[in-house]
Amino acid sequence: MVDYCIHICKNSRLPETDPNYCDKVFIEEDRENAQDYPSSQIYCPECVKKGFKNKHRKKLTEEQRKEIGKRLRQARKQKNGL
Numbered sequence: 001m002v003d004y005c006i007h008i009c010k011n012s013r014l015p016e017t018d019p020n021y022c023d024k025v026f027i028e029e030d031r032e033n034a035q036d037y038p039s040s041q042i043y044c045p046e047c048v049k050k051g052f053k054n055k056h057r058k059k060l061t062e063e064q065r066k067e068i069g070k071r072l073r074q075a076r077k078q079k080n081g082l
């Protein structure tokens with residue numbers, strides 16, 4: 001289960017006079033488990049296109065791993081059933 005939350009572009013942390021300043025608000029998966037709201041941990045899709053790179057995501061939790069494993073097994077089962 002993935003949570004979605006409101007993010008504000010990380011470039012909103014820049015001074016407004018900065019040419020890269022961006023305060024675009026967008027909805028993204030809450031992969032960072034953000035504490036602040038709206039989260040400004042990641043760049044908006046437009047800034048990513050401009051070349052800003054979001055840092056690598058946290059590793060999957062044990063729970064997420066199990067969930068993925070479960071889905072894979074289900075998908076395989078369905079495939080075998082055909």
Ligand SMILES: [Zn+2]
Nearest residue numbers: 009022044047
């Ligand atoms: Zn942006």
